[in-house]
Amino acid sequence: MISFICNNKEITEDCAGGLPVLDWIRSQTGLKGTKEGCREGDCGACTVVVGKPGVTGVEYSAVCSCLLPIGEIEGCHLVTIEGLTTGDELTPFQRSFYDEAASQCGFCTPGMIMSLTGCLLGSSELSASAAMESLDGNICRCTGYIAVKRAVDRVMEELPSNREDRLEMLIEEGHVPAYFNTISERLSKLPVHKDPPDGTVIAGGTDIYVHSSDKLSDEQPGFLSRRDDLNFIHRDAGVVRIGASITFTQLRESQAIENIFPDMKDFLSRVSSTQIRSRATVGGNIVNASPIADLAIVFLALNASVTTDGRSIPLCEFYLGYKKLNMKRGEILTEVSFPIPESGSVLSSLKVCKREYLDIASVNSSMLLKVENGVIHQARISAGGVSPIPLLLAKTGEYLHGRTVSEKTVKDACTVAATEISPISDVRGSKEYKKELLKAQIRAHLTRGTLE
Ligand SMILES: Cc1cc2nc3c(=O)[nH]c(=O)nc-3n(C[C@H](O)[C@H](O)[C@H](O)COP(=O)(O)OP(=O)(O)OC[C@H]3O[C@@H](n4cnc5c(N)ncnc54)[C@H](O)[C@@H]3O)c2cc1C
Ligand code: FES
Ligand code: FES
Structure with missing residues (x-):
């Protein structure tokens, strides 16, 4: 009922x-x-x-x-x-x-x-x-x-x-x-019939209903929205913890998030649409494991970890292959957490799609960057659409550490990144186009306001 x-x-x-x-x-x-x-x-x-x-x-x-x-x-x-x-x-x-x-x-x-x-x-x-x-x-x-x-x-x-x-x-x-x-x-005054979650796990349903609507029509799914313990954004002891059921809209409107990442609100306005953001959750974006999942890319750059039924796993070790996760069947992802970036760090997130609104990316990327006196003290970069999984470009980040921001650094970083990716040609662009998009995004992340 x-x-x-x-x-x-x-x-x-x-x-x-x-x-x-x-x-x-x-x-x-x-x-x-x-x-x-x-x-x-x-x-x-x-x-x-x-x-x-x-x-x-x-x-x-x-x-x-x-x-x-x-x-x-x-x-x-x-x-x-x-x-x-x-x-x-x-x-x-x-x-x-x-x-x-x-x-x-x-x-x-x-x-x-x-x-x-x-x-x-x-x-x-x-x-x-x-x-x-x-x-x-x-x-x-x-x-x-x-x-x-x-x-x-x-x-x-x-x-x-x-x-x-x-x-x-x-x-x-x-x-x-x-x-x-x-x-x-x-x-x-309405009678309440809320059963505890049981069948197929549904968070916002914005991914699973696209491909499994007919099958789910006859089911009694397990709605994660009925678990109050997954709906929180906490900032304590230098760490931000976000419950899996937090929606894109809640994330976009969170003052705690805006205080740390002033550009996040604008970036999230290019993620899906108002109607989808009202329902789509952070946990669903990570578990859905799309190689171009926008939030998975952001959280990889932030050195995030995910918690599944009490186990904490670095997000960069969570994706094992295309749609393969370091998570047992039936496990629930309960939260994602990340250290608050050092003061002076800037998070830059970019996405290129065919349409300005309501589109998923051909290539997206995020970089957490700290530059002091022209020298890169920290660069953690992730990219989507260039590999079977949302990818941390670990070698590119290592290469950048300690370098000065210059045309040569940008060029060499792109060369290192090219060794880490394996894009395929699909409806969102040819593999050559995606390689070029990633290069352009790396350049944009590194040169915002620092190079002519
Ligand atoms: C029109 C449209 C536009 C979109 N645009 C974008 C976009 O711009 N960027 C983008 O990244 N994505 C986009 N998406 C994809 C989708 O909205 C997101 O991936 C969203 O975050 C999925 O979350 P959800 O809560 O709706 O997941 P659901 O559909 O509820 O679940 C997805 C899968 O994850 C499982 N699951 C969900 N939560 C958990 C959990 N906590 N623990 C264990 N398993 C879980 C479910 O069982 C299911 O298999 C778009 C989708 C649509 C329909
Ligand atoms: S029918 Fe629902 S968005 Fe098109
Ligand atoms: S009036 Fe908008 S689709 Fe026809």
């Missing part, structure tokens, strides 16, 4: 917890505004808003319903496009999309309106740029984005941005109906 509120209605459903919410909405509710496009988290047509009870009330975010197991909305508020109004009226975004001709075939439009509403309900910042950013996971194949931007700007210009009572303001402005005010109390 799974209990939640869908729009303004309490639901108790007897179904497998692994069923994608998209399938439940479209087959069980008669609500057809939520569209099925790619089923891979890539188009945003299926976007819904989910509200979870939190410390400051119900915390809302936009997510892709095609990658969201229904068991994950136990005790939550599920909002579809139909839940944004109670009659025939339009919300300000719907009206503005109409007025500005921001919708042609209309297939992408409900997803866009849901992303924008998720931003209004959940984003710390209320601005036109934040609203446009919230559309980074929504693809439109016919209208284009100029009309969308006009429509968004118009609404955001008129939105009171200085009100403390956000929900009250959004109700007054017609972005959500008045019943949203009742949700917090109603959620607290």
